[in-house]
């Protein structure tokens with residue numbers, strides 16, 4: 001039997017959607033949301049109707065009705081900690097993501113749009129490998145400040161999918177191998193996968209800076225910037241996420257523009273870009289200690305992994321730990337759809353979200 005699965009991955013500037021018939025891709029589309037359009041909304045949650053309508057219109061224009069779908073799956077949002085794998089989108093999840101998400105993030109719309117479309121068609125909706133997959137060991141939860149325990153926020157969907165794909169390539173099980181995965185996109189997060197769990201991570205505010213995020217910055221100076229300089233909360237949040245990293249130093253989040261500057265001999269561009277690689281390598285080194293250096297493979301993935309220059313800089317510094325596998329781009333829509341398919345086929349457990 002063929003299952004028709006709609007996968008929805010909302011990002012800060014785009015909504016990526018794909019339709020699959022079992023494992024066959026029918027179409028994949030990135031709907032761009034220009035900055036002036038996004039600027040009309042104070043909060044991401046307010047973009048719900050606009051994003052949903054765009055998905056529905058696209059589906060219709062491609063000759064499909066929601067009534068033909070078997071399930072809708074969305075990228076899991078900023079929930080309290082959840083397990084890896086599939087969850088049914090239920091009322092509690094919808095309430096949490098609408099009214100009290102851990103962070104206002106585009107991924108929150110994945111479950112909400114999936115739920116609405118699926119409900120109107122009388123079919124199930126799921127999330128898969130949410131950004132809040134939390135499999136940290138107890139020791140990893142200690143931050144040094146009891147008020148702020150560490151939890152897990154990462155690019156779990158792509159990172160786990162790439163590690164699972166790599167294990168398959170070596171003819172081994174994901175759960176029998178140890179990986180360090182660096183997801184190198186507009187935001188960067190790192191994770192260490194041991195015995196089939198993401199036992200520790202470095203979130204986008206704990207480690208390397210990225211094209212649009214500041215990463216870890218000196219804490220005392222950060223406090224001074226809030227209280228002495230008195231930037232408001234939104235400005236500070238933007239400095240960390242959105243206007244940080246490459247954007248703050250070089251005025252662009254596009255690594256290809258940075259590489260052009262480097263080719264033209266721009267010293268500042270090279271210094272900053274190489275510093276990003278240096279910080280990624282440092283993060284990988286940090287995570288290698290979690291598994292006492294016993295790492296089978298280091299995986300570099302995400303848009304930036306398409307850059308031979310950046311990946312060489314990282315590789316040169318971390319290859320002493322384990323061989324480096326470069327898996328450019330991301331695999332999120334396929335991972336969502338295949339996860340939903342395994343649930344529909346009864347091959348994978350469907351978890352119930354409880355707030």
Ligand SMILES: Nc1ncnc2c1ncn2[C@@H]1O[C@H](COP(=O)(O)OP(=O)(O)O)[C@@H](O)[C@H]1O
Nearest residue numbers: 185186187211253254255256302303304306307
């Ligand atoms: N061929 C390439 N070489 C270098 N960088 C690239 C290339 N293609 C995309 N990038 C960079 O990858 C980053 C975006 O990665 P991506 O995984 O698409 O992020 P996101 O999904 O978070 O927007 C951008 O900085 C972009 O400039």
Ligand SMILES: CCCC(=O)OP(=O)(O)O
Nearest residue numbers: 131153154155187189204
């Ligand atoms: C690190 C949490 C997930 C996240 O930030 O995703 P994007 O980089 O796609 O915004």
